[in-house]
Amino acid sequence: MKAVIDTAQQEGIAKGIEQGRKERDIALALNAIQEGFDDELIHKITGLPIEEIKQLRK
Secondary structure (H helix, E strand, C coil): CHHHHHHHHHHHHHHHHHHHHHHHHHHHHHHHHHCCCCHHHHHHHHCCCHHHHHHHHC
16 A cells, blocks of 8 residues: 555655756746747757747747
């Protein structure tokens, strides 16, 4: 039972870390958009898909 709880806790932590990284990438992309960077460069910096960057521009 403890192993199941530990595994669930580890999965929750990993999911939280991933969510934090995604939020950081979006914040970086928004700043880069404000600075006039093009979509390809923002993609290279953040790893976000070009389509997602285009959505952020709207």
